[in-house]
Amino acid sequence: MARLWCSFFLFTLLFQLNNFCISMVEQVPSPPLPILPLPTYSQLKWQQREIIMFLHFGVNTFSDSEWGTGDENPSIFNPIGLNTTQWANVAAESGISLMILTAKHHDGFCLWPSKYTKHSVISSKWQNGKGDVVKEFVNAATDKGIDVGIYLSPWDRHDSRYGHDLLYNEYYLAQLQELLKKYQDVREIWFDGAKDPRAQNVTYYFSDWFSMVKELQSSINIFSDAGPDVRWVGDETGTAGDTCWSTINRTSLSIGASNITQYLNTGDPKGTDWLPAECDVSIRPGWFWHKSESPKKLSDLLDIYYKSVGRNCVLLLNVPPNTTGLISENDAHRLKEFRSAIDTIFHKNIAENRYVKVSSQRGGKEGGFGPENMLDSDHLWSYWTPREDDKEKDHWIEIWGNDGSLRFNVIRIQEAIGLGQRIERYEIYVDGKSIIQGTTIGYKRLHRLDGDVVHARVVRIRFIKARGVPLISSIGLHFDPFWHSRFTAA
Ligand SMILES: *[C@@H]1O[C@H](CO)[C@@H](O)[C@H](O)[C@H]1NC(C)=O
Ligand SMILES: *[C@@H]1O[C@H](CO)[C@@H](O)[C@H](O)[C@H]1NC(C)=O
Ligand SMILES: *[C@@H]1O[C@H](CO)[C@@H](O)[C@H](O)[C@H]1NC(C)=O
Numbered sequence: 001m002a003r004l005w006c007s008f009f010l011f012t013l014l015f016q017l018n019n020f021c022i023s024m025v026e027q028v029p030s031p032p033l034p035i036l037p038l039p040t041y042s043q044l045k046w047q048q049r050e051i052i053m054f055l056h057f058g059v060n061t062f063s064d065s066e067w068g069t070g071d072e073n074p075s076i077f078n079p080i081g082l083n084t085t086q087w088a089n090v091a092a093e094s095g096i097s098l099m100i101l102t103a104k105h106h107d108g109f110c111l112w113p114s115k116y117t118k119h120s121v122i123s124s125k126w127q128n129g130k131g132d133v134v135k136e137f138v139n140a141a142t143d144k145g146i147d148v149g150i151y152l153s154p155w156d157r158h159d160s161r162y163g164h165d166l167l168y169n170e171y172y173l174a175q176l177q178e179l180l181k182k183y184q185d186v187r188e189i190w191f192d193g194a195k196d197p198r199a200q201n202v203t204y205y206f207s208d209w210f211s212m213v214k215e216l217q218s219s220i221n222i223f224s225d226a227g228p229d230v231r232w233v234g235d236e237t238g239t240a241g242d243t244c245w246s247t248i249n250r251t252s253l254s255i256g257a258s259n260i261t262q263y264l265n266t267g268d269p270k271g272t273d274w275l276p277a278e279c280d281v282s283i284r285p286g287w288f289w290h291k292s293e294s295p296k297k298l299s300d301l302l303d304i305y306y307k308s309v310g311r312n313c314v315l316l317l318n319v320p321p322n323t324t325g326l327i328s329e330n331d332a333h334r335l336k337e338f339r340s341a342i343d344t345i346f347h348k349n350i351a352e353n354r355y356v357k358v359s360s361q362r363g364g365k366e367g368g369f370g371p372e373n374m375l376d377s378d379h380l381w382s383y384w385t386p387r388e389d390d391k392e393k394d395h396w397i398e399i400w401g402n403d404g405s406l407r408f409n410v411i412r413i414q415e416a417i418g419l420g421q422r423i424e425r426y427e428i429y430v431d432g433k434s435i436i437q438g439t440t441i442g443y444k445r446l447h448r449l450d451g452d453v454v455h456a457r458v459v460r461i462r463f464i465k466a467r468g469v470p471l472i473s474s475i476g477l478h479f480d481p482f483w484h485s486r487f488t489a490a
């Protein structure tokens with residue numbers, strides 16, 4: 001009997017010990033569940049690029065026009081000093097990791113020797129018809145470690161097949177295959193819905209085209225009014241909505257529709273598709289290079305940055321090569337100034353090494369979801385999140401300086417979008433005074449303050465409404481000297 005008791009006792013002890021060990025292991029809390037929809041791997045990679053480059057180049061460059069008629073004589077295309085290495089260098093020096101080239105614009109002239117038309121570099125004077133701009137572009141970019149993208153205009157004002165739906169769609173698809181089979185690792189392809197105003201009955205077989213693109217390229221993002229991977233922002237000024245969701249309903253979108261621009265601009269908190277917005281704008285007034293035009297001022301580019309990248313989008317900035325075949329010195333210079341200004345503003349985070357207090361944190365002090373995660377360099381997978389059972393109460397973050405020692409004019413907040421976009425409403429207070437009522441955050445939200453520099457003791461960010469518990473991957477307080485100078489100028 002005693003033996004039986006003893007073994008029972010031992011068994012119980014082991015069982016308890018086992019439970020104890022499990023509960024020890026269980027003390028490391030798991031990340032919270034995602035809130036769908038989520039980005040794909042390629043969409044996440046795209047989002048982190050922040051600024052990408054468009055290059056509009058073709059016969060329009062030589063005819064000094066924006067929209068060619070399709071009647072241009074191909075012999076006018078003669079960029080005698082073409083040097084795509086210079087393009088790639090300009091991009092690399094400006095921190096740009098993806099360049100998109102207009103392989104064909106509305107005029108129908110092809111920058112590569114397509115076997116399906118003579119209206120291309122084959123019929124130009126350039127390199128006696130033996131040249132290939134797309135090839136040189138891809139090679140130079142790849143050498144610099146820059147990714148490439150392609151624009152192949154659906155509207156073709158030259159080709160006689162345009163207007164015969166079957167023949168033209170076959171032609172378009174043939175060219176798409178030519179480009180996407182030859183070059184692996186094309187990271188973005190750009191589609192617009194522009195059509196001849198006199199031939200609005202023309203149909204583009206987008207489903208066939210998109211299926212073919214996905215078949216030929218594994219990590220490509222397809223851009224169009226309706227995605228499927230990246231959506232247009234709804235304007236060509238580089239401006240996203242003050243509220244901007246990466247989520248939207250694709251079923252409410254159709255390419256070229258005029259009723260969707262507002263919806264594209266803001267997205268949809270109830271959207272069932274992850275389809276983030278890209279803001280396209282040119283560094284100059286026009287998309288093609290014109291001798292008479294010059295680049296935008298640095299302050300205008302910074303405005304665009306705050307309203308695109310600072311509103312959860314990627315900025316697609318067009319920098320057009322000139323008739324020599326080079327990016328003009330003043331454009332290259334402005335672009336480098338732009339990059340250097342962004343670095344100047346954001347290299348120093350005034351919130352760093354400050355006391356950051358939060359409403360609560362998942363799993364307690366040792367849980368791995370503390371406020372320190374908002375100040376490290378991982379802006380995706382390392383984040384602060386409050387206790388989930390804290391639902392009734394406000395979630396908030398406070399950054400403490402000493403008396404008035406937080407001096408800044410820009411506030412940066414980033415969500416851990418890998419687990420879904422969540423925040424719908426928040427408010428920012430400086431020393432108890434409300435200064436910003438915000439809506440969406442997303443990958444990156446920048447608030448450049450309306451007035452001059454703030455000197456604060458404490459900055460409080462209060463999350464009022466969200467689709468789930470907030471997951472904040474990064475916060476920053478920054479000083480923008482370019483903005484500050486507007487208030488100090490005589
Ligand atoms: C092309 O441009 C690069 C970078 O600006 C320069 O180093 C190179 O010498 C140029 N190549 C030619 C053939 O001019
Ligand atoms: C579009 O309409 C024009 C004029 O009515 C006609 O000639 C043409 O064949 C039509 N094209 C298509 C693709 O239906
Ligand atoms: C635009 O109009 C189309 C056709 O009427 C409709 O199906 C779609 O839902 C509308 N989209 C938006 C965002 O209003």
Ligand SMILES: *[C@@H]1O[C@H](CO)[C@@H](O)[C@H](O)[C@H]1NC(C)=O
Nearest residue numbers: 248249252263268270271272
């Ligand atoms: C988007 O889809 C969701 C889910 O079906 C729906 O609740 C929401 O109302 C839709 N948004 C719009 C603008 O129709």
Ligand SMILES: *[C@@H]1O[C@H](CO)[C@@H](O)[C@H](O)[C@H]1NC(C)=O
Nearest residue numbers: 322323324326327328329330
């Ligand atoms: C194109 O840009 C290059 C580099 O700045 C410059 O040397 C060349 O003169 C420019 N060509 C024209 C036609 O302006």
